[in-house]
Amino acid sequence: MRVSFLAPAEAIIDFLIAGLMVLVNLLPEALAEPFQYAFMQRALLTSIVVGAVCGLLSSYVILKRWALLGDAISHAVLPGVAIAYLLGWPFFIGAFATGALTSLGIGVIERNSRIKSDAAMGLMFTAAFALGVVIISQIATSTHLMHILFGNVLGVRYPALMLTLAAGAVTLTVVLLFYKELLIYAFDPVQARSLGLNTRVIHYGLILLLTLTIVASLETVGIILVVSMLITPGATAYLLVNRLPVMMMLATLIGVVSAVLGLFLAFRFNVASGGAIVLVATAFFLLAFLFAPQRGVVARRLRQRASQE
Amino acid sequence: MTAKTRPETPPAIQIQDLSVTYGSAVALDQVELSLPAARVISVVGPNGAGKSTLLRALVGSLKPSRGTVRIFGEQAERQRRRGRIAYMPQQEQVDWDFPLSVRDVVMSGRYGRIRIEDGWRRFLPIPMVPDRHRHAVDQALAAVDLDQAEQRSIDTLSGGQRKRVLLARALAQDARLLLLDEPLVGVDRRSEALIMEVLHQARDQGRTVVMVTHDIAGARRDTDFAVLINRRVIDAGDPKTVLTDDQLAFTATSAWLGEHASSAARPEPLEST
Numbered sequence: 200m201r202v203s204f205l206a207p208a209e210a211i212i213d214f215l216i217a218g219l220m221v222l223v224n225l226l227p228e229a230l231a232e233p234f235q236y237a238f239m240q241r242a243l244l245t246s247i248v249v250g251a252v253c254g255l256l257s258s259y260v261i262l263k264r265w266a267l268l269g270d271a272i273s274h275a276v277l278p279g280v281a282i283a284y285l286l287g288w289p290f291f292i293g294a295f296a297t298g299a300l301t302s303l304g305i306g307v308i309e310r311n312s313r314i315k316s317d318a319a320m321g322l323m324f325t326a327a328f329a330l331g332v333v334i335i336s337q338i339a340t341s342t343h344l345m346h347i348l349f350g351n352v353l354g355v356r357y358p359a360l361m362l363t364l365a366a367g368a369v370t371l372t373v374v375l376l377f378y379k380e381l382l383i384y385a386f387d388p389v390q391a392r393s394l395g396l397n398t399r400v401i402h403y404g405l406i407l408l409l410t411l412t413i414v415a416s417l418e419t420v421g422i423i424l425v426v427s428m429l430i431t432p433g434a435t436a437y438l439l440v441n442r443l444p445v446m447m448m449l450a451t452l453i454g455v456v457s458a459v460l461g462l463f464l465a466f467r468f469n470v471a472s473g474g475a476i477v478l479v480a481t482a483f484f485l486l487a488f489l490f491a492p493q494r495g496v497v498a499r500r501l502r503q504r505a506s507q508e
Numbered sequence: 509m510t511a512k513t514r515p516e517t518p519p520a521i522q523i524q525d526l527s528v529t530y531g532s533a534v535a536l537d538q539v540e541l542s543l544p545a546a547r548v549i550s551v552v553g554p555n556g557a558g559k560s561t562l563l564r565a566l567v568g569s570l571k572p573s574r575g576t577v578r579i580f581g582e583q584a585e586r587q588r589r590r591g592r593i594a595y596m597p598q599q600e601q602v603d604w605d606f607p608l609s610v611r612d613v614v615m616s617g618r619y620g621r622i623r624i625e626d627g628w629r630r631f632l633p634i635p636m637v638p639d640r641h642r643h644a645v646d647q648a649l650a651a652v653d654l655d656q657a658e659q660r661s662i663d664t665l666s667g668g669q670r671k672r673v674l675l676a677r678a679l680a681q682d683a684r685l686l687l688l689d690e691p692l693v694g695v696d697r698r699s700e701a702l703i704m705e706v707l708h709q710a711r712d713q714g715r716t717v718v719m720v721t722h723d724i725a726g727a728r729r730d731t732d733f734a735v736l737i738n739r740r741v742i743d744a745g746d747p748k749t750v751l752t753d754d755q756l757a758f759t760a761t762s763a764w765l766g767e768h769a770s771s772a773a774r775p776e777p778l779e780s781t
Contacts, residue, residue: 262606376631379619386606386616390677392569393595393687394620395588441661443607 208361215364216240219247233466242352242419245360246458246476248367249419250428252412254454255374257433258447259405262385267317268302269429271324272406273413273422275301277331280347280417285338291362291414298410299403301327350421350473352462359418366415370408374447381405382443419458420473428454431480438487438494453483518581520545520685520716521566526575528561535561537739539575548707548717550727552751553737554760559720560598562737563687566718567595579685587685591620594683596674598690604663604670611658613673614645617680648680651706668699675703679710686710688719692726704730724751 223234223243233239260269276294283293301323308319335344346354355363374381383391384401391398409429416425436449461476468475489496521543528536536558543549551559564570566577568588579587587593594617608616615634618641623630626638649655652672657665662673671691678686686707692700704726707717711732721727727734727747734747738759743750 262603375633378633379616379622379630383616383619386608386613387597387602389564389567389569389597389601390595390616393567393588393593394591394623395568395585398569437607441607441663442609443612446607 209357212241212244212357212360212364216244219243230463233463238353238355239462239466241355241357241360242462242472243459245352245355245363245419246462247455248363249412249416250432250454250456250458250476251451252367252370252454253416253425253428254432254451255447256370256409256412257429257431257454258436258443258450259381259385259433260409260429261433261437262443263405265409266426266430267320268406269409269413270426271301271305271320272298272409273426273429274324274331275327276410276413276417276422277328277347278334279331280414281331281334281338285334289362290417291366291411294414295407295410297327297331298413299406302406346421347417348421348423349471350417350419350424352419352472353466355418363415363418366411370412373404373408377401377404420476424473424477427477427480428457431477431484432457435480435484435487438484438491453480457483518545519543520547520580521718522578522581524576524578526565526577527573528558528565528570529573534739536565536572536737539737539741541735541741541744543716543718543735543744544733545580545716546711546714547732548711548730549719549733549735550731550747551718551720551735551737552722552724552727553742557738557759559737560689563595563689563718563720566687567593589624591624591681592684594678594681594686596678596686596688596691599667599670599674599694601689602670602674604665606662608662609658610654610660610662610665610673611645611649613662614648614654614658614676614680615641617648617677618644620681644680644682645676648676651679651709652676653702668695671695671703672699675706679706684715686715686717686719688717690720690722692719692721692723700726724756727751 220234220240223231234243260266275298277297279293279295279297280290281293282288282297283290286293304323305316305319308314308323309316314322332344335347345351380391380396380401383394383396384398384405388398391401412429413422413425416422416428420428432450432453433446435453436446440446440449457480458476461479462472464470464479465472465475487495490498492498519542521541523539523541526536526539526541527534539562551562553559561570565572566579566584568584577584579593584593618637621644622637622641626632629637646655649658652675654669654672654676657669662670665673671694675688675691678688688707691703691707695703707719708730710717719731721731728751731747733745734750735744736742736750736755736759742759743755
């Protein structure tokens with residue numbers, strides 16, 4: 200049963216990897232060489248999908264000012280993963296349950312006390328995270344914990360890769376089909392209500408997509424560093440362009456390039472893949488921060504100087 | 509004045525026993541109101557009188573603690589789903605650093621129509637939606653004199669232009685009811701005259717316009733119907749009889765007394781020039 204269910208999915212993955220390898224083999228020998236290993240090929244596909252989906256969603260995270268919320272959800276996912284592991288459920292179900300519970304809990308604290316949202320978030324997500332650490336310390340080795348926290352893209356196997364692909368496909372489809380609704384909701388939620396849109400459904404739908412993406416990124420960058428991939432590509436693109444569709448495409452591209460380049464560097468210099476990916480993304484941000492054509496620090500200094508003379 | 513010549517038209521908005529509370533603060537208290545269709549209606553009252561709250565209750569973005577709202581004889585939510593209600597927020601409510609062009613914002617006014625009218629094509633990307641939506645956007649942009657600026661990104665606009673973009677978005681929606689939150693605050697004379705002209709045109713096409721305003725003289729001069737509120741409805745009807753200096757002074761005093769019940773000093777009346 201299990202084999203017959205997995206076989207077509209594995210065939211799809213093998214097909215995608217074969218396609219990728221055609222492209223990789225066009226690269227110079229030195230760049231293509233690490234990807235001769237099967238585990239590097241799986242890691243490459245995972246990184247591309249994770250980079251793309253995180254990059255795509257990071258535009259909304261930036262525009263909705265959800266950076267802290269993304270941080271909160273990613274930490275809150277940990278106990279869900281642990282409980283799902285205990286009960287033999289798919290990771291995603293547990294992760295979404297605790298992710299959603301935490302974001303509901305944040306709302307409950309905000310509405311029923313004088314605690315403001317930043318403290319409510321910090322309080323809830325660290326508590327959920329602590330619960331996750333306690334449960335995991337009971338059921339698994341510290342290596343497992345390290346892999347969940349910081350990712351281990353070089354060890355990605357077919358089931359995890361399939362989850363990542365499925366999460367990517369779902370997110371991409373939803374964002375494409377409901378681009379208009381998401382735009383109105385992000386730009387002016389009150390107008391969204393005037394059109395009879397259910398803003399609560401859109402809100403939690405977006406949180407669901409974030410959770411899905413975070414779970415899908417577990418193996419690649421881990422739940423701590425995924426926050427960076429949900430913020431940095433969008434922030435970089437936000438400094439460079441002025442149109443939402445372009446920003447979303449550019450953020451996706453930056454996510455993919457960061458993930459692939461980070462993976463390559465991690466292999467080359469034998470360092471942690473999650474960290475390498477995030478550092479590359481941050482390097483792109485710094486470049487944009489300094490040298491963006493209109494909003495970069497250098498361009499602004501030059502303009503100031505020009506106006507003074 | 510047209511306000512009294514068509515009594516047979518059913519009311520655009522019928523509000524019964526509407527109360528809205530924020531925590532323990534009462535923003536609107538048992539509001540009873542019937543607003544006529546095809547008029548420009550001004551909503552006037554002191555700060556904190558619940559003017560924006562009233563609009564938001566009509567828009568559906570906040571939940572009343574009690575009461576009902578019917579719009580064109582139907583449940584408000586049904587009218588919303590049918591794209592009949594357009595909304596223009598206060599300028600500060602919107603993030604002007606959002607990466608959109610003038611045209612993008614106005615096009616977002618069509619999204620409701622696209623959802624309702626275009627079947628499966630509602631899922632298509634914006635460049636692929638049917639042409640009539642683009643025409644509607646062109647018209648709305650021309651109406652507010654922004655057709656030359658349609659490709660500019662919204663962070664480069666002046667205050668008056670920002671108001672006009674939001675107004676164009678509401679116009680593009682082709683709604684029967686326009687709810688405008690302070691459309692005239694912070695705009696120059698030219699923009700103000702243009703906005704009022706556009707609103708009068710909308711009325712003459714049979715639309716109902718409800719606008720929150722602080723400009724009493726303008727409300728007396730340019731609107732067909734006025735609502736004076738201070739958590740409750742003080743008076744509603746012909747602006748010339750509702751917005752008298754006596755009534756405004758009374759409203760200001762009662763608002764002021766509500767906040768400073770123990771103090772003895774006299775408040776300033778509402779600005780009436």
